[in-house]
Amino acid sequence: MASPETVTAAELMDRTRDGVLLFGLTPPRQTTTPEQADAVAAAALTRLRSVQVDGLILYDVDAETDRTEAPRPFPFMPMMDPAHFLDAHLADWPGPVIVYRAVGKYTGDQLDR
Secondary structure, eight states: OOOTTOOOHHHHHHHOSSOOOEEEEOOOBTTOOHHHHHHHHHHHHHHHHHHTOSEEEEOOOOOOTTTOSSOOSSOOOOBOOHHHHHHHHOTTOOSOEEEOOOGGGSOHHHHHO
């Protein structure tokens, strides 16, 4: 069995009878300074501790200009890489994390890394 710090999805499902509570976040904008990203992460960790979620989802955001020709209702703001945000700013999060990737914006080599 995995240590308390490392919980697989299967273990999480086995121990949860009434469902799993996941909390979704998007990372801050790419233009966010490391100090600002630390503040965003600290606020998120405070919220996460107060609701005792089972896991965290970090979303990757892409402009998706190839999906539609319709204009966006607001300008696209590139976001910090979710895996980098997790590693550099959410290292104190003890639970499982799902990192979504908008794969169309990455090369094969970038995804391999």
